[in-house]
Amino acid sequence: MKIGLYGYGNLARGVEAAIAKNSDLTLNAVFSRRDPQSVKIATAGVPVVRAADVWDWQEKLDVLVICGGSATDLPEMTPMLAKAFNVVDSYDNHSNIPTHFANVDAAAKKAGTTALISCGWDPGMFSLARLYANCILPDGSDYTFWGRGVSQGHSDAIRRIEGVLDARQYTVPSEEAMARVRSGEKPVLTTREKHRRECYVVAADGADREAIRKQIVEMPAYFADYDTTVEFITMDEMKRNHSELPHGGSVIRTGTTDAGTHQHVIEYALKLDSNPEFTGSVLASFARAVYRMAQRGEHGCKTVFDVAPKDLALLPREELIAHML
Amino acid sequence: MKIGLYGYGNLARGVEAAIAKNSDLTLNAVFSRRDPQSVKIATAGVPVVRAADVWDWQEKLDVLVICGGSATDLPEMTPMLAKAFNVVDSYDNHSNIPTHFANVDAAAKKAGTTALISCGWDPGMFSLARLYANCILPDGSDYTFWGRGVSQGHSDAIRRIEGVLDARQYTVPSEEAMARVRSGEKPVLTTREKHRRECYVVAADGADREAIRKQIVEMPAYFADYDTTVEFITMDEMKRNHSELPHGGSVIRTGTTDAGTHQHVIEYALKLDSNPEFTGSVLASFARAVYRMAQRGEHGCKTVFDVAPKDLALLPREELIAHML
Numbered sequence: 155m156k157i158g159l160y161g162y163g164n165l166a167r168g169v170e171a172a173i174a175k176n177s178d179l180t181l182n183a184v185f186s187r188r189d190p191q192s193v194k195i196a197t198a199g200v201p202v203v204r205a206a207d208v209w210d211w212q213e214k215l216d217v218l219v220i221c222g223g224s225a226t227d228l229p230e231m232t233p234m235l236a237k238a239f240n241v242v243d244s245y246d247n248h249s250n251i252p253t254h255f256a257n258v259d260a261a262a263k264k265a266g267t268t269a270l271i272s273c274g275w276d277p278g279m280f281s282l283a284r285l286y287a288n289c290i291l292p293d294g295s296d297y298t299f300w301g302r303g304v305s306q307g308h309s310d311a312i313r314r315i316e317g318v319l320d321a322r323q324y325t326v327p328s329e330e331a332m333a334r335v336r337s338g339e340k341p342v343l344t345t346r347e348k349h350r351r352e353c354y355v356v357a358a359d360g361a362d363r364e365a366i367r368k369q370i371v372e373m374p375a376y377f378a379d380y381d382t383t384v385e386f387i388t389m390d391e392m393k394r395n396h397s398e399l400p401h402g403g404s405v406i407r408t409g410t411t412d413a414g415t416h417q418h419v420i421e422y423a424l425k426l427d428s429n430p431e432f433t434g435s436v437l438a439s440f441a442r443a444v445y446r447m448a449q450r451g452e453h454g455c456k457t458v459f460d461v462a463p464k465d466l467a468l469l470p471r472e473e474l475i476a477h478m479l
Numbered sequence: 480m481k482i483g484l485y486g487y488g489n490l491a492r493g494v495e496a497a498i499a500k501n502s503d504l505t506l507n508a509v510f511s512r513r514d515p516q517s518v519k520i521a522t523a524g525v526p527v528v529r530a531a532d533v534w535d536w537q538e539k540l541d542v543l544v545i546c547g548g549s550a551t552d553l554p555e556m557t558p559m560l561a562k563a564f565n566v567v568d569s570y571d572n573h574s575n576i577p578t579h580f581a582n583v584d585a586a587a588k589k590a591g592t593t594a595l596i597s598c599g600w601d602p603g604m605f606s607l608a609r610l611y612a613n614c615i616l617p618d619g620s621d622y623t624f625w626g627r628g629v630s631q632g633h634s635d636a637i638r639r640i641e642g643v644l645d646a647r648q649y650t651v652p653s654e655e656a657m658a659r660v661r662s663g664e665k666p667v668l669t670t671r672e673k674h675r676r677e678c679y680v681v682a683a684d685g686a687d688r689e690a691i692r693k694q695i696v697e698m699p700a701y702f703a704d705y706d707t708t709v710e711f712i713t714m715d716e717m718k719r720n721h722s723e724l725p726h727g728g729s730v731i732r733t734g735t736t737d738a739g740t741h742q743h744v745i746e747y748a749l750k751l752d753s754n755p756e757f758t759g760s761v762l763a764s765f766a767r768a769v770y771r772m773a774q775r776g777e778h779g780c781k782t783v784f785d786v787a788p789k790d791l792a793l794l795p796r797e798e799l800i801a802h803m804l
Contacts, residue, residue: 289764289791411756419750431736466614
């Protein structure tokens with residue numbers, strides 16, 4: 155299966171690493187908006203091509219994995235590229251997913267391509283965990299906890315503050331809140347009770363640290379509703395202790411199957427050393443499914459909810475039945 | 480959606496409870512090999528019919544959920560009933576699944592029906608957890624832990640010992656082994672290291688308790704390879720403290736996405752107050768999918784791996800995309 159990567163940041167490198175772990179997938183081209191000469195990729199012998207020349211590759215790729223940001227890149231890129239390619243993206247702006255879906259669906263149906271949006275772990279595997287658990291336990295409550303892990307959006311928000319040279323923000327779920335949920339008690343939890351935020355900040359020489367701290371902890375939407383700690387560290391400490399991008403979390407549904415005597419807890423939990431590599435691994439397996447769906451003529455926009463699990467697997471169905479069922 | 484139950488034991492009562500929680504499902508008939516007059520069911524106004532008369536109901540049911548045992552019932556019943564009905568079963572003899580699949584597939588394809596086998600939580604949701612995790616992390620190791628929960632097979636094995644009036648066996652996973660697996664170290668674990676077995680036994684007056692204990696702990700396949708504890712209790716204690724059928728467990732896959740630096744842990748965990756009610760709830764949601772697949776002409780034998788998650792849901796696809804993705 156011939157895969158192209160559109161964009162070459164952290165996520166694309168994660169998909170590239172995943173392709174190396176799957177014997178039926180090969181990386182055939184990387185497309186970049188940067189000067190191709192300046193882009194060094196991990197896989198030997200694979201061309202880096204100007205993004206504008208992607209259209210020349212229509213006959214040479216089975217699936218194009220689009221590795222752009224959800225804020226501005228993907229809403230443009232995915233409908234545009236679905237006009238010529240089977241595509242997968244990781245669009246994660248939950249509230250705008252229906253609009254993005256409609257745009258991609260129109261383009262893919264018109265072109266006769268298959269497009270899978272909002273793939274990864276949230277949205278993605280966490281969405282699947284929510285759906286399965288809701289179908290099994292219609293009488294219940296959902297909880298999602300994130301972390302401990304680096305939130306790139308929150309880290310970026312801190313970096314935009316004057317006097318900040320670098321920053322890393324960890325989202326930390328409350329063990330106490332998770333224990334209450336797992337006990338089946340169905341607590342109503344405030345934002346503050348579910349997660350806290352740990353910030354590590356490198357400040358410029360002479361910067362007003364107290365002013366930076368105040369700007370962080372009072373920042374609306376990002377930090378104001380949370381218990382937030384700010385620790386100032388050196389650039390050296392940042393590089394040594396905070397250069398990785400771990401993440402994870404848990405989707406928990408608790409529910410009853412009778413009048414309330416019998417409680418059940420379903421939990422799907424991830425603990426990830428590298429958020430982009432894990433996300434890339436999810437995208438790679440769904441790229442396989444997209445190609446199979448396209449070959450069967452199942453065109454239009456799809457989500458993880460539309461994919462029969464067997465289509466994700468390298469092994470044939472008989473082997474799955476014999477060894478994994 | 481009109482559901483029939485073939486058999487009326489613990490599992491069927493679990494499916495019946497699940498039907499009551501799903502507004503699109505109705506229970507239309509219960510079929511029993513016992514005298515229908517002697518079978519009292521929970522749902523008012525639903526007929527109990529002789530099993531032999533099931534063929535009269537071909538036009539009146541959308542899906543028949545077959546609630547028989549895996550040892551002798553289901554290998555006969557499911558291929559037989561798939562000749563006339565869309566069916567779901569919970570066949571759980573892992574090593575014989577390929578044979579059962581082939582038999583059911585032949586019957587369903589010939590009749591133009593849709594049959595889903597080996598549904599529940601293991602096989603079933605645990606199989607899905609294994610498959611998804613294997614597809615995402617091809618370079619990794621699988622672990623399944625069961626319990627703490629009642630194993631009915633092991634309880635029955637104890638009950639067959641002379642001098643035993645009643646027995647309950649709990650399978651208990653090793654917290655230490657689970658912690659090692661979750662740490663990502665990929666331990667090689669013996670049977671004894673993964674689970675221990677707790678037995679509660681009511682002995683007849685004058686029975687040789689030491690002989691019973693010895694027969695239990697040395698029983699091949701069931702107990703000999705485990706650390707097993709046996710506690711003798713009164714019939715009253717049995718009824719008061721061991722009348723429920725809790726169960727659960729965890730499917731864990733750990734793997735790497737690079738040369739081994741980045742480890743990831745995926746865990747799917749269940750904690751169930753009632754094994755039959757939870758299993759019945761899984762069967763009910765897959766019965767919905769079976770009916771939809773049958774309506775689309777997707778005939779033959781299916782497993783949970785073949786079912787697109789959206790087909791399990793009562794809510795329409797657009798709502799799933801808007802609210803669960």
